[in-house]
Amino acid sequence: MIKTLQLIEKSLERSIEELIEFVRIPSISAGANRDEPVEIEKAADFLVNQFTRSNFTADKIRMGASTNPIVIARGPQFSSNKPTVLFYGHYDVQGVDNPREAWLNDPFEGHMLDGQLIARGASDNKGPTFANVKAAELTLKSTNELPYNIVFVIEGEEECGSGALEAFIKGGGLNEYGPFICTVISDTSMYGPNQPSLTIGLRGISYMELTITGPSQDVHSGLFGGIIHNPNTVLIHALANLIDESGRITVPGFYDGIIDISDREKELYVSLSPDEDAYCRELGVSALRRSPDFTLLEQRWTRPTLDINYISGGSPRTVIPADAKGAISARLVPGQDPLRIENLLKDQIRKAIPAGTTLAFSKEHKSPAYFLTESHPLVQPALEAIRKGFNTEPILTREGGSIPIVTDIATYTQAPVLLVGFGQITDNWHGPNEKFSLEDFHRGMRTSAALLHELKQYTTSSPLKNGS
Amino acid sequence: MIKTLQLIEKSLERSIEELIEFVRIPSISAGANRDEPVEIEKAADFLVNQFTRSNFTADKIRMGASTNPIVIARGPQFSSNKPTVLFYGHYDVQGVDNPREAWLNDPFEGHMLDGQLIARGASDNKGPTFANVKAAELTLKSTNELPYNIVFVIEGEEECGSGALEAFIKGGGLNEYGPFICTVISDTSMYGPNQPSLTIGLRGISYMELTITGPSQDVHSGLFGGIIHNPNTVLIHALANLIDESGRITVPGFYDGIIDISDREKELYVSLSPDEDAYCRELGVSALRRSPDFTLLEQRWTRPTLDINYISGGSPRTVIPADAKGAISARLVPGQDPLRIENLLKDQIRKAIPAGTTLAFSKEHKSPAYFLTESHPLVQPALEAIRKGFNTEPILTREGGSIPIVTDIATYTQAPVLLVGFGQITDNWHGPNEKFSLEDFHRGMRTSAALLHELKQYTTSSPLKNGS
Structure with missing residues (x-):
């Protein structure tokens, strides 16, 4: 573990250069200028090359003539006798027409400002996905044989409905990689800039x-x-x-x-004491809608x-x-x-x-909604990994949004999905001047590496079921 | 009277040629290609020339740099010692973009088909207005001095709000032509193809x-x-x-x-027994909205x-x-x-x-709504004129639409407005393939001439007030 973290530090500059190379590819799948086939292909090829250089076996899977390829990569020494830790991410990005004029720099230049990478896709989802890719690569480089397989599924249609991936999963595309220990997804946000969180629920x-x-x-x-x-x-x-x-x-x-939420969860959301005035300022409204029966975060995440x-x-x-x-x-x-x-x-x-x-x-x-009970055996290892990666105490949260592919993955892998976000809710996903902090990228790589370390002890048990 | 009607017959062919010339001018004031200044001016000039040739004094009045001119014409031997019969109409037309493809011919060609003039503005409102213009011209030609003045106000902004005319009227522009016996407007429809009507109410x-x-x-x-x-x-x-x-x-x-409508009016609307299936077919719906408390025409015109x-x-x-x-x-x-x-x-x-x-x-x-009581002294002469013009028994109707300028005119002239429509509800006003039957044009000229004849007996009384 120490060795892996040292390797992450040592290669940080190079990892950032590679991420900038990745965000410079305008692999837009939604909005204006979407589906420029050459750019979509370029982003998928970038990932295939990245994996191949790290001794993964990587392929572009095509579900149809007009669908964007899914990149599937399995780590070296893959064996059907071992269970699998699956990573999911997406390399496609939203268009930049919402609105284009509001961008202060070229959205595909890879501009750096005050430790932030300003680029379309920096936070949604190239940066967080790439943190997982680098963490896996450097873990494999610095560790003797792992007791599980590492498999990446990185799709190119998340912003336009995940059609190809849904067909791939429902058609049994993941069967050859199971059984699964869990799926790791870094496509949610942290609760706040210095408050990392494990997201246990999605609406x-x-x-x-x-x-x-x-x-x-x-x-x-x-x-x-x-x-x-x-x-x-x-x-x-x-x-x-x-x-x-x-x-x-x-x-x-x-x-x-x-299903009512637990008193413990209710109390947690009260204790987070969100600043309502900050919400109002962010949304540009004079008042929020208040339900007399639920606190703000309970309303936003669990109702x-x-x-x-x-x-x-x-x-x-x-x-x-x-x-x-x-x-x-x-x-x-x-x-x-x-x-x-x-x-x-x-x-x-x-x-x-x-x-x-x-x-x-x-x-x-x-x-359907996704929910992982707090008592699930993988919750504590995930929190421990975040604790190590961020050097701070993580919390449990939910999110109000929906990621339909999460429930598909949970259903078809029969294993929990660990939603470990590295970006911020203020990173301007889908909006102008999207950004991703290099610190979050760095802490994300550390967290992901720590998670792979924590999961070593779960390889002998039978496949773990989704908790809800 | 006989002489005037003979003159109308004799000059019918020439009148139709002039009307075709009039509808060929694309004087659009609403929708696509509106306010082509040259075409608006051409239509106003056409009217001025038409009036001048008939010994009227005609002017184009401008209320502002970007407003369309109002054509005001007063008959020969105009005298401020005589009351005035005012005619109102409009020379502007709707655009042809609703939709353009549905027109079977050029909307400004003046195409004739089965006795119908197919053209934008043919029925709304160049044809009916021109029927009044020709009737006045031929009445003056065939009659000794009339006991009242004839004044025409023909605006160019009816389809876009009548702004200039409203300013003209409210600014006292009509003052020099009063007192008024009545205003005649032919911008409503007949009840049916062979059922002429006097419209006594507008919503x-x-x-x-x-x-x-x-x-x-x-x-x-x-x-x-x-x-x-x-x-x-x-x-x-x-x-x-x-x-x-x-x-x-x-x-x-x-x-x-x-104000409740009279039992007599209720009975009249029941007796007209409209065909609900025909309404449904025309509107393309399977059922009408039925109020349990009102009959169909009562609902459509008086509620x-x-x-x-x-x-x-x-x-x-x-x-x-x-x-x-x-x-x-x-x-x-x-x-x-x-x-x-x-x-x-x-x-x-x-x-x-x-x-x-x-x-x-x-x-x-x-x-506000406009309403002329059935007992108003000008109602019977108007019905008699329609009877003579159409050789059939007219009825009293209302219309569900609104013509705001009607109430302005009624208020400022302190005289009733006689709404005598010559076109049909099926003439496709504002839609493609607008049409006006030459028979309606002919009967319209006859009705208008008959009305001028009937009004001769009302010139000595004091100005008549609007009934409602």
């Missing part, structure tokens, strides 16, 4: 789009107003029936079966939501529009089945549709 | 746009969902509070003061409405949007004060705005 999601159709074309609201149902009015009533003005979701059965993400209908003229469209998403928590929730939402919406208009749903997608 | 309007602002930019619904108010959700609740699912407006006081014309917020992704926008319009009926209604709507919307979001209103405009 799930149920998303759908809907269209209410009325007259065959926009019609004059003077000539026909009063005798024809207006799709905009039908839509707002259908959506208003889902949630009340206080934010409580009014769909019958929506809250059924939710389900319903958001109306999109509404569109008509034009600012005196028309009755031909149709109105909406998109809604519910964030789900442990105990909520996404298919059941989708059906409850649809049933409630259907009740508001009068004769003379029609309703169609589209683009539904859904994923 | 008023209260229109406004609103914006709900939340976070300073779109934010991630996973990271912040549950602790921040979503502008889309606030908007739909604010709008859902205005109207219930059955279409009843739930704003306290909205229905106060409405107030609230329509949500526009909603827009967010995008079909899992965001909480920075803002959400809407536009609403209420159609008003006699007894409803537009300013009072605007304030009621705003007050009700304000109630739904929680701390953490803000509300702004914009682009409010409003106008």
